[in-house]
Amino acid sequence: MTLINGKAISTELRQSIKDEIFEIKKSHPDFLPKLVIVQVGERPDSSTYVRMKLKSCKEVGIEGELLKFNSEVGQDELVEKLHQLNDDTSVHGILVQLPLPGHIDEELITNSVKQSKDVDGFSQLNMAAIFKRSAVPLQIPCTPKGILFMLDHEKVQIQGRTVVVCGRSDIVGGPMAKLLEKRGATVTIIHSKSTPEQKRFFLSHADIIVSAVGRVNFVTADDVRPGVVIIDVGTNFVPDSTKKSGHRLVGDVDFDSCKEKASKITPVPGGVGPMTVVMVLHNLIEAAKREYSY
Ligand SMILES: NC(=O)c1ccc[n+]([C@@H]2O[C@H](COP(=O)([O-])OP(=O)(O)OC[C@H]3O[C@@H](n4cnc5c(N)ncnc54)[C@H](OP(=O)(O)O)[C@@H]3O)[C@@H](O)[C@H]2O)c1
Incomplete structure (x- = not known):
């Protein structure tokens, strides 16, 4: 039996993402890949996952920002914020930490993230591209x-x-x-x-x-x-x-x-x-390269 060591494979991939960012920055010093994580409420497990993702971003040279809302935030306010992030050209990836509190429609929120910035790959457009035979999805979950x-x-x-x-x-x-x-x-x-x-x-x-x-x-x-x-x-x-x-x-x-x-x-x-975490970085760097046309 061979053990498939996800930890080791993810470490290897993380290093190659870091190297790639370093190389791009040499010729394009303005290259600043950025991920915004939206967290609603204070679930301890969510906070742990968010911390891990932000730490991973920092390690490879991705700017990570956390936008925290209290658990009573209204759905409309959240959607409006996501639309602002969709339009913000300095942001290349948006990740809404799930689950959301019960009064918020997760489907509506995940679909409010622009397809090209949907680093989780959960939006309907990304999902549809996975299921359509000839389509190539921008992001894969x-x-x-x-x-x-x-x-x-x-x-x-x-x-x-x-x-x-x-x-x-x-x-x-x-x-x-x-x-x-x-x-x-x-x-x-x-x-x-x-x-x-x-x-x-x-x-x-x-x-x-x-x-x-x-x-x-x-x-x-x-x-x-x-x-x-x-x-x-x-x-x-x-x-x-x-x-x-x-x-x-x-x-x-x-x-x-x-x-x-x-x-x-x-x-x-x-x-x-560990592979799930590193793929957030992979999807983000792919999104940033598309945005900068590198
Ligand atoms: N390691 C990671 O990075 C990672 C990432 C994501 C999830 N996970 C873990 O992976 C597991 C699945 O996650 P998920 O988000 O896909 O969960 P989910 O949304 O709850 O889906 C569970 C699936 O399992 C099926 N199922 C439940 N009980 C079953 C049974 N007795 N026999 C056959 N099928 C059964 C359900 O069938 P129906 O559709 O018919 O209800 C459903 O399709 C969880 O333990 C989760 O924590 C791990």
């Missing part, structure tokens, strides 16, 4: 994009392979399945309405499994065939009295049993998570 990067990095053949994607959300499973299908795989999606028999049948025939469900032990060694490549997107917390926090992070996949059968597998933590 960071988690599926990071997974494709990892598979390519590990030289996993996609074309002609039998792939199962577990989960069909707009941010992970749905675009993931479509992007793999566009790369020539034959893809089946397992979701909450799939029967246990369907799940067992399709998983046991898969060359590649991507699990993005959010259920502990959703994929076990009994489900998979020898040689399978497994990408574990799930982030679940299980009680663990040996940890200071009282819990530990695990994925959807029973790693210990599956690692014996898989040819390649991602760990949790240290697999998909």
Whole structure:
């Protein structure tokens, strides 16, 4: 079994983004890629993700700005601010930290970000481009994009392979399945309405499994065939009295049993998570280069 080390791959990619910015700045000193993160409220998990993203920006030479609103902010005020950011030529990427408080329509807000600045890739126009056969999306949502990067990095053949994607959300499973299908795989999606028999049948025939469900032990060694490549997107917390926090992070996949059968597998933590973060930077730098026409 080979461990797909997302942490190491993301570190490599982060360095290459940093090098690229450094090189561009040599000939274009005015090149100043900038990301604005919009956060509403004070959810501790959101604040952690925002801090991580801003730190990553700083490390590679991207200007990162946080625009914080209190959780009572009105939807219209938020939309107006997003329109201002859309028009601001010094801003190349806008990221609205999700989830938003219940009184705000997330769909409306994510669609209010201009397509070219939508570094999360969640707007309808970006999504539509993923699903349209001939279209090339400006931005690909960071988690599926990071997974494709990892598979390519590990030289996993996609074309002609039998792939199962577990989960069909707009941010992970749905675009993931479509992007793999566009790369020539034959893809089946397992979701909450799939029967246990369907799940067992399709998983046991898969060359590649991507699990993005959010259920502990959703994929076990009994489900998979020898040689399978497994990408574990799930982030679940299980009680663990040996940890200071009282819990530990695990994925959807029973790693210990599956690692014996898989040819390649991602760990949790240290697999998909770090790739998701670095893809924000990748989408941002691509957006900035488009804006400057470099
Ligand atoms: N590591 C990372 O960077 C990263 C990034 C994003 C998400 N995640 C994690 O990945 C997981 C999925 O995230 P998400 O945003 O896609 O979640 P989500 O929006 O809740 O979607 C979960 C998907 O799993 C399906 N599902 C739920 N229970 C199921 C079951 N018992 N059998 C089969 N399918 C089932 C749902 O089916 P229906 O559509 O039928 O409801 C849905 O399509 C979560 O653990 C999340 O924390 C990790």
